[in-house]
Amino acid sequence: MEPFVINRLGRLVFPATVLAEVDFSVIDSLERLTEVVTRDCAATAPTGSDILARIEAHAYSGRYDLLRDIGQNLYWVNRYSMIMFEKRPTRWRDLPRSNRHVFLPSVTPWQEGARTVAAVADGYHRLPATWDSGTEDRIFGLLFDVFRNRRHHATVSSAIQPTVAQFLAAPDALTIVLPGHDPDYPTFGIDEILDCGEEVPELEALMRCAMVLHDQYPWDRSTAELRPVSRIGDDDFVVALHPRTREVAAFIDRVTRRRRPSFARRAVQRPAPGPALEPVRPYPPVRVGETFAVRPKLEALAIVRGEHVCDNADVIRNASYSWSPMTAGQIAATTGIERRRYTARDLADLALDAARAAVAHAGRIPQEIGAVLVSTCTSTQLIPSIACWLSGELGLRQTHAAFDLVASCAGLPYGLAEALRLLQEVDRPVVLVCAEKFSDKIGAVRTPRMIFGDGAAALVVAPAGPGEPGDVDVVQTYTSGPWTEVNSIRWPNPAFDNDITVCGPEVRSLVRRYLAQMFDELCTQPDPDAPGRSLLAGIDLIVPHQANRTIVESLAREAGFSVDRLYFNISEMGNVSAASIPIALFDAIRDGVLDRPMRVFAPGFGAGAVSGYAVLRVDPAIAAPEVIGSDVFPVVPGRARDDSVAASWPMPTTTDDMRIAFGE
Known part of the structure; x- marks a missing residue:
């Protein structure tokens, strides 16, 4: 269907x-x-x-x-x-x-x-x-x-x-x-x-x-x-x-x-989950300038939105017989979402368009790229991973690494943490793509239908020049918690026809826990630019994961954040999980909220009880022209466009190809 x-x-x-x-x-x-x-x-x-x-x-x-x-x-x-x-x-x-x-x-x-x-x-x-x-x-x-x-x-x-x-x-x-x-x-x-x-x-x-x-x-x-x-x-x-x-x-x-079920179908009797125990010692945030020799510079940010707008009236027009009554206005009041974007395209194609646009805007050629990372929790393409596939589509004969990582709504901080580690090894640009496609994983389940959307974003993270401070001050990642929180968002979920499901109270619990922890860390961490003040005091703008505006604002107040410093684009994009923070950064630049180089606090939290944040210096100049359509090839000023990359795209595999591959 x-x-x-x-x-x-x-x-x-x-x-x-x-x-x-x-x-x-x-x-x-x-x-x-x-x-x-x-x-x-x-x-x-x-x-x-x-x-x-x-x-x-x-x-x-x-x-x-x-x-x-x-x-x-x-x-x-x-x-x-x-x-x-x-x-x-x-x-x-x-x-x-x-x-x-x-x-x-x-x-x-x-x-x-x-x-x-x-x-x-x-x-x-x-x-x-x-x-x-x-x-x-x-x-x-x-x-x-x-x-x-x-x-x-x-x-x-x-x-x-x-x-x-x-x-x-x-x-x-x-x-x-x-x-x-x-x-x-x-x-x-x-x-x-x-x-x-x-x-x-x-x-x-x-x-x-x-x-x-x-x-x-x-x-x-x-x-x-x-x-x-x-x-x-x-x-x-x-x-x-x-x-x-x-x-x-x-x-x-x-x-x-x-009939007696086959061995493969027998239910596994798992022991009951034990209590969630605190680690023997806390995991401190990673202070990038003190930890890594190669400092990261953000050279480009490109995004691709789903091409179809699904507003709240569309959701109500398609209300399932199993839903309790709800109006379009009530969806907006409950979630802060008025529209979300869907795509009929493959997730990999969204990722490719974003990656090409980011590489072009950074003024890079494919041969300079040292690694490709893709952060997504909705990929159904496992072999090759989307990151490996992107490497081939971008025309990279070889990279140091290319892999997908699943960190759902904390995809940006997790992806940045991995990009920073790779920078130390390759000392050349890393392409980080955050991409999600939820529209084909929702079915008739109302909560995901109200919340999730499709989109992609790509960042080029390169080594900073000699003497430059870099654009990432702090990164932090967490995961785990009570098993109820770890399993609060599931996909595929056999109990719901393998569609994605969300347990709201458990999600709210994990967000509350992590925001409080983040607030404590920002208050106790000194600002790298001004050791006499806290890192929190040096934050210009907060761009959180766009999960649910009503809940995030409420929990941010509880954690001690000033709500007037938060930026949201959730009303137009919905929740795009790993891609939500970078798309929101792009829209903050578009809307003139991020109108000069600013220090941004970007917290994410979500499925699997994952969480994390990054403290970034974002220059509006990194925003590439928004990708419209799919004909996006790396065009670098001063260099001719290389159409040989497009000409070399592989054709669909045939049975003859399979026979040749296996020596028949």
């Missing part, structure tokens, strides 16, 4: 939020499936009895709230069938009796159905429209036709229904029977669902849900009856369930045959 598409209206659409797909390759038991379904449906969806009680208590203030409850209820009713099966009306005489992958729903009559349906019809028409009566009526028409013609109760439902043979062996079991069926019964195609457009974002999301739910019942619902096998005629139609994918069929086989 595509992580996002641009529909015919030019709007971003996230198919995962409405189509309710689950990756069955990461679900190993019915218990795990039940956990997933409970989280996505049962925990938030009202039952029919709940809706009836709310109507009778006059708990609905407008039509939207009732429509939303009906939609969530119907997703809950279909909680297993819509993620596992295709519903195919089939003539009883033509239904295979022994196919182990054809099932019949065994259902229980809905005892209070008539009363609840009547109450919903009356309640809806008595309520005032919330935004747009015409759109709300169309949504109601789709949802209510499904709701009123539901014959069965859904409080108890099994993930795996009986096979036809099992149903025949249970004469009292009831299933859905249709006296006839039109194979051309109108349904919505996937393009119609994705191209849906409404003025009110909440109604657009609900309309898509209504269209998907309509498609779950592709027959004349008013004719449906519940019957036992003895009352099904040869020419009657039953609703047969077929696994949607091979992965679903394989899952059913795994959990129904009760």
